[in-house]
Amino acid sequence: MRFHFSFIQHWKLWFVVSGLLVIIGIGGFFIRGLNYGIDFTGGTQFNLNFHHNVTATRIENTLSGIHLSGSTVIFLGKSRQNVLITTPNISEGQRNQVLNQLSRQVGHFNEISTNRVSSIIGKETEQRALIAVVIAMIAIVTYMAIRFEWRFALAGIAAMAHDVIITVGLIALIHIQLSENFIMAVLTIFGYSITDKIIVFDRIRENLHSRNKDGTLPELVNTSLNQVVVRSIYTSVTVLIALAALLVFAGSTIRDFSLTMFLGVVFGTYSSLFVASPIWMLWTQKQAPQKKIKPRRRSVDLEPEP
Numbered sequence: 001m002r003f004h005f006s007f008i009q010h011w012k013l014w015f016v017v018s019g020l021l022v023i024i025g026i027g028g029f030f031i032r033g034l035n036y037g038i039d040f041t042g043g044t045q046f047n048l049n050f051h052h053n054v055t056a057t058r059i060e061n062t063l064s065g066i067h068l069s070g071s072t073v074i075f076l077g078k079s080r081q082n083v084l085i086t087t088p089n090i091s092e093g094q095r096n097q098v099l100n101q102l103s104r105q106v107g108h109f110n111e112i113s114t115n116r117v118s119s120i121i122g123k124e125t126e127q128r129a130l131i132a133v134v135i136a137m138i139a140i141v142t143y144m145a146i147r148f149e150w151r152f153a154l155a156g157i158a159a160m161a162h163d164v165i166i167t168v169g170l171i172a173l174i175h176i177q178l179s180e181n182f183i184m185a186v187l188t189i190f191g192y193s194i195t196d197k198i199i200v201f202d203r204i205r206e207n208l209h210s211r212n213k214d215g216t217l218p219e220l221v222n223t224s225l226n227q228v229v230v231r232s233i234y235t236s237v238t239v240l241i242a243l244a245a246l247l248v249f250a251g252s253t254i255r256d257f258s259l260t261m262f263l264g265v266v267f268g269t270y271s272s273l274f275v276a277s278p279i280w281m282l283w284t285q286k287q288a289p290q291k292k293i294k295p296r297r298r299s300v301d302l303e304p305e306p
Helices: 011-031 056-064 092-105 119-149 150-174 180-209 218-250 254-287
Strands: 043-050 072-075 081-088 109-117
Touching: 011 254, 056 072, 056 081, 056 092, 092 109, 092 218, 109 150, 119 150, 150 180, 150 218, 150 254, 180 218, 180 254, 218 254
Parallel strands: none
Antiparallel strands: 043 081, 043 109, 072 081
16 A cells, blocks of 8 residues: 655644644643542542442442442452442441442442551552653663664654643543553553654664665655555554444443553554654754764664555
8 A cells, every 4th residue: 555645744734733732731730630549549448249240330330329430340359249349538427328329229248348548558659650650761762762863762752742741631631530550551652652653763764774865854754654654554543443442341440541542542643653753853954954864773674564
């Protein structure tokens, strides 16, 4: 399949679109803020053993009816009877209300234990999440700087920050409750986003070796993007189909993870084609406008282009 599109010719338009999306994302933090879930704020955990198999949807609907929406439901073991339910911090009266409503609307059970989850654990989770994000970004920058060059590395990080700011900002606007699954989704977005950009950068680097002396750097970048765009789109669509299935059929816990991933893949694919390469091109032209840019080493293209 042959594809040709003027990616570079309209780079100003793509930057305007990205700027607007980033503003919307940042606005999400200030307008609504992040809706931290129980993993961060603490709460109350119920370990219950029902006398028959139950569904997470039935329990979630029961809790929503007493204003405890956003609670998490996890089945322990292979059966659908032993359930770990985590709610926001509640009083003793609310605790009794939860147990009574679950008994009436879901079924009889044995209460194995009820414990409070300290908010200190939530703070530790938040700190560890931040450390994990910082370590991931440092590792990615180091890897790209070694494999390519520092301009590729910083262009990739800039585009990846673009993806995360927009995705997390939209999640804040939607006001989805954040759990540990959200942190896993963000780190997964890092990995997917940078992998997509490495494919693009690798093609640019390959084409630099055979660069026509009469050709310009924008032409080379545009040619490289057209050579990988079909592969990038096919890969992204395949992932999005799987995530869409999770959004429709999975439970609420996985659904939030799937939505975050869905947005991250969409914007990650967009930035790989319309943001990362133009940033590298403009930076390279500014740093060495008259010089032929040579990469450090030649890589082998393991996959034929469609």
